[in-house]
Amino acid sequence: MAETTTTRQPGGPGKAIPDDPIAALLTADGVLTAEGERQAAISDERLRELYRLMVLCRRLDTEGLNLQRQGELGLWGPIAGHEAIQVAAARALAPTDWIFPYYRDFAMAVCRGIEPGLAMTWFRGLTHGAWSPQEHRFGPLIISVGTQVPHAVGFALGCKLDHDETAVLVSFGEGATSSGDWHEAMNFAGVFQAPIIFLCENNQWAISVPMAEEVAGRVAARAAGYGFPGVRIDGTDALTVYAIVRAAADRARRGEGPYLIEALTYRIGPHTTSDDPTRYRAEADFAPWREKDPIARCAAHLRARAAFDDAFAQATEREAEEAAAAMRQTLLNAAPAHPGTVFDLVFANPPDSLRRERDEFLAALEPGGTP
Numbered sequence: 192m193a194e195t196t197t198t199r200q201p202g203g204p205g206k207a208i209p210d211d212p213i214a215a216l217l218t219a220d221g222v223l224t225a226e227g228e229r230q231a232a233i234s235d236e237r238l239r240e241l242y243r244l245m246v247l248c249r250r251l252d253t254e255g256l257n258l259q260r261q262g263e264l265g266l267w268g269p270i271a272g273h274e275a276i277q278v279a280a281a282r283a284l285a286p287t288d289w290i291f292p293y294y295r296d297f298a299m300a301v302c303r304g305i306e307p308g309l310a311m312t313w314f315r316g317l318t319h320g321a322w323s324p325q326e327h328r329f330g331p332l333i334i335s336v337g338t339q340v341p342h343a344v345g346f347a348l349g350c351k352l353d354h355d356e357t358a359v360l361v362s363f364g365e366g367a368t369s370s371g372d373w374h375e376a377m378n379f380a381g382v383f384q385a386p387i388i389f390l391c392e393n394n395q396w397a398i399s400v401p402m403a404e405e406v407a408g409r410v411a412a413r414a415a416g417y418g419f420p421g422v423r424i425d426g427t428d429a430l431t432v433y434a435i436v437r438a439a440a441d442r443a444r445r446g447e448g449p450y451l452i453e454a455l456t457y458r459i460g461p462h463t464t465s466d467d468p469t470r471y472r473a474e475a476d477f478a479p480w481r482e483k484d485p486i487a488r489c490a491a492h493l494r495a496r497a498a499f500d501d502a503f504a505q506a507t508e509r510e511a512e513e514a515a516a517a518m519r520q521t522l523l524n525a526a527p528a529h530p531g532t533v534f535d536l537v538f539a540n541p542p543d544s545l546r547r548e549r550d551e552f553l554a555a556l557e558p559g560g561t562p
């Protein structure tokens with residue numbers, strides 16, 4: 192039975208958080224119950240799509256690693272272990288909902304229809320942001336840990352004030368939950384009941400720091416301190432992630448406020464290509480997690496529903512191979528963005544001071560211009 196907490200709502204008397212129907216869909220280990228699966232009514236077709244996207248994104252991730260090792264990318268942050276969280280969360284939202292991602296969310300970008308080769312130009316240092324956030328309803332991949340969280344809450348509050356039925360999802364690692372920005376944003380969201388889903392991709396490492404040395408208590412439990420519910424779910428199970436994110440998004444769109452989802456997984460690879468995890472962790476640490484491979488687990492669900500066969504698996508692999516080759520080609524053919532684009536996409540109506548700065552900068556780029 193969920194705990195009941197009393198909170199003060201803006202302009203109203205103390206109000207108790209009712210028992211949480213989303214938490215009731217989960218086992219103690221954070222896996223969807225049979226009843227939860229029945230209620231979520233995820234079709235075979237939808238589950239096959241999640242499988243297909245996870246296989247695709249894993250192949251693109253491997254290509255990202257290869258490209259960096261071949262000197263074609265400055266940096267790559269692998270997603271291995273995060274496939275179920277990123278794919279199922281992105282697909283559980285309505286296309287009109289917004290996502291504010293962090294640097295590891297390449298698979299979410301792919302799910303939002305951003306061409307993989309263009310998304311990767313960012314890691315090649317060709318662009319500051321290769322897509323229009325408005326067009327894809329997908330913010331830039333943020334490297335400064337935690338800073339996207341207050342942005343997302345502010346945006347979500349704007350949606351609420353506009354009476355716009357939009358849910359906003361913000362993602363981050365468990366390391367980010369130690370940042371001041373994260374706590375301030377959680378509190379603001381709780382006080383003003385912003386329509387936001389906080390999605391923690393808990394891979395149990397913040398570079399070389401293990402979870403026990405970065406997070407006191409449980410991330411999911413922190414939601415209660417800010418007046419809204421939180422659950423810890425099995426982030427290696429696409430079905431669970433899909434059902435819970437969808438329920439939290441429906442709830443946000445109904446005006447029932449924020450929700451925190453801590454999706455537990457494991458960072459199978461290095462933090463980024465600049466890191467050597469053999470210096471701080473042993474193979475034995477993550478061996479058990481290899482058995483919880485998100486793709487194998489999704490295949491097992493599909494097999495149990497008699498919705499998976501060799502022909503489908505092979506066609507999916509072929510599609511992923513072709514997509515990886517196309518991504519490489521697009522990336523290597525991409526030209527650097529014009530330096531002036533650094534001034535774009537920040538303000539809808541740039542202030543005069545910024546316009547002047549941009550004009551001076553562009554003039555300095557002309558032949559004979561003075562820097």
Ligand SMILES: Cc1ncc(C[n+]2csc(CCOP(=O)(O)OP(=O)(O)O)c2C)c(N)n1
Nearest residue numbers: 295334335336364365366367394396397398
């Ligand atoms: C404000 C800030 N401080 C420090 C860093 C350096 N840094 C980059 S990633 C990272 C760890 C983040 O771990 P977590 O939030 O768990 O995400 P993960 O990389 O595990 O997905 C740190 C400390 C940074 N990018 N930004």
Ligand SMILES: [Mg+2]
Nearest residue numbers: 364365396397
């Ligand atoms: Mg982490």
